[in-house]
Amino acid sequence: MHSSNFRSAAVALAAAASCLGAIAAPEVTRLTSPSELFSSHKPAPIIARFLPGQRFDLQATLRPDDASKSITRAEFAIDGRLVKAVVALRPCGSGCLKSISANTAIATVRAVSVDRPGIHEFSVSATQSDGQTVVARGNFEVIPLLVGGQKVKNIIIMLGDGLGAAQRTAARIVRGGYVQGKTIEPLAMDTFPVTAMVKTSSLNSIVTDSSPGMTAYVSGNKNNNNEEGVFPDDTIDPFDNPRIEYLSEYLHRTQGKALGVVTTADVFDATPAGNAVHTSSRAAGTGIVDQYLDDRGLTGLSVLMGGGRKWFLPASTPGSARTDRNDYAFSANDAHTGEIVKRWGAAPGALDAQRDLLADFQGAGFKYAATKSEMDTLDASGGKLLGLFALSNMNVALDKIDGRRGRKLGTTGSVVDDYGFPDQPMLDEMAAKAIDVLSRNKRGFVLMVEGASIDKQAHNMDTERWMLDTLEFDRAIKVAQDFAAKKGDTLVIVTADHECSGVALIGGSLLTDVLLAQAGAKGGKDGLRDPVVGTYEQAGFPRYRIAADGYPETTDIDFRLLIGYGANADRYEDWRTNTRPLQDGQQPFVKKEPLSTYPAGPLDRDKTGNLLITGQVKGDSAVHTATDIPLSAYGPGAWAFSGVIDNTDVFFKLAQAAIRGAVPPAGFVSSAPRK
Secondary structure: OOHHHHHHHHHHHHHHHHHHHHHHOOEEEEEEOOOHHHHOOOOOOOOOEEOOOOOEEEEEEEEOOOOOOOEEEEEEEEOOEEOOOOOEEEEOOOOEOOOOOOOOEEEEEEEEOOOOOEEEEEEEEEEEOOOOEEEEEEEEEEOOOOOOOOOOOEEEEEEEOOOOHHHHHHHHHHHOOEEOOEEOOOOOHHHOOEEEEEEOOOOOOOOOOHHHHHHHHHHOOOOOOOOEOEOOOOEOOOOOOOEEOOHHHHHHHHHOOEEEEEEEEEOOOHHHHOOOOOEOOOOOHHHHHHHHHHOHHHHOEEEEEEEOHHHOOOOOOOOOOOOHHHOOEOOOOOHHHHHHHHHHOOOOEOOOOOOOHHHHHHHOOOEEEOOHHHHHHOOOOOOOEEEEOOOOOOOOHHHHHHHHHHHHOOOOOOHHHHHOOOOOOOHHHHHHHHHHHHOOOOOOEEEEEEEOHHHHHHHOOOHHHHHHHHHHHHHHHHHHHHHHHHHOOEEEEEEOOOEEOOEEEEEEEOOOHHHHHHHHHHOHHHHHHOOOEEOHHHHOOOOOOEOOOOOEOOOOOOOOEEEEEOOOOOEEOOOOOOOOOOOOOOOOOOOOOOHHHOOOOOOOOOHHHOOEEOOOOOOOOOOEEOOOEEEEEEOOOHHHOOEEEEHHHHHHHHHHHHHOOOOOOOOOOOOOOOO
């Protein structure tokens, strides 16, 4: 054979053998932490980033080349050195997604950490039952902490769920007003000295939901939509995913800081849970609220306030939502979950639908308040507080204020009366109490305060309700700002997990409220659109009169602000305030009167005006958008929050201020005169 032909044949045989080997070899189908080095074989961008010493899990999904074989061994290495920890090797069986074969194995090593800053390569090596092996590689980065100035003692994260730039502007128009183009009175958040724009995409979508939208700020990493404090995996257990250590856990472990979580939502909801709970299912309510208490030794949880009493009541109690179906229990005999207990120090949990979680919180030293009156008189000296003011989501600001005003006039029949919880606190009142309690911890605290129904009412396209919830949120911001100004050692940020519904301030009504009501009788675009919607100079300056309680005397004013939506479902619109909110499907008694008489969706209200606005999305809810959102900062470390940043960057800036001290952003030049 000619030598060149021989070489060609040898190359062809080698290539064929390589192909056969590739077909026969086992395969790594998922490697965690997520990285482009594994996914696309490109070293950048770096996906996973951690603080020095921050804990996280490594995991790989390992698929044998056929059903007769199995994975017998796996080991992980970082920078070529074996990770010295137990590697749990679990055959999938029936515990994985339907797309995963039963003999596929999940290899996991828990609570790994790396101190040295820089980019690190990690790998998994797996052996199949016939001796064949496979190796896959990924990378992550450990972010250095710089020598800084003043360390912050306390961090307060003010999280306006769904709060985009348009929602902030609308609240400013309603609360502060404009004359000749100038704001009469700014919002509290407007007075923060530094503002950045934040990119909000999640690990698996340009449009995030609240779970990864929140956890990016407090873990430094992207999560999949619907997941909290974990990386995605291929199992069906919502509580066994690879974990990432939260800011609260890191600062409690290293500095002894306490954690506070305050929300106007149900406390199991995505944003509050995304500060303390690790799960791949934001809907797993029983296990989520159990983790709050059971893992308080990891998070330092000392204050938990909001709605959600239904998860704390034994399953046999009317109104309870507890069930074993969404609870968790880790077994010491199962290395896959048992290592979560051993390596992370997490509680093993139990399937205990009949658990009285209220009693257990109180047994752990938490003072309990079920009403505003009880919260106001509660002794905070013990440093622990549980406040649950509704069975599920709390009522929104508009309805709480209407209830308070009605009680002063001696009237009943308000929305809060229908819900059965007439004595609910406002968000600023909860924030003040939380700060009072958390301040008892001499080592400082991390507090997250959520204005939850900015998002929920934007989903409902209920304009006046989300606008007043934004005002309520801003009043809570003022509480945090005043505390920070007094103490001088507290960093406050105001931001959102995402924007909701594509809010647009399209103009102002051309009519008085009386004439607007009459226009609704005519209806359609000829009655409610063409003669009503004023754009450009016709929009003018809507003037809302603010009452002594800080909220508009009425939202049905002459020449009112008009709002449109860019990510909306179909809805009817008459531009006037809805007397009742839409039904809240999370409420236990939503199908019973009087709640069952509330409008079921946006096509069940404002129908008499017959102005149908067709949406861009199906269903009966507006949706989140991928729009960047503003973040404003106040206090030591505030100047680090400038420019256009990723949501995961926020975590490292907060940690820098708390651990090594505040530093100015790169390229920052002080305007102070030289000495």
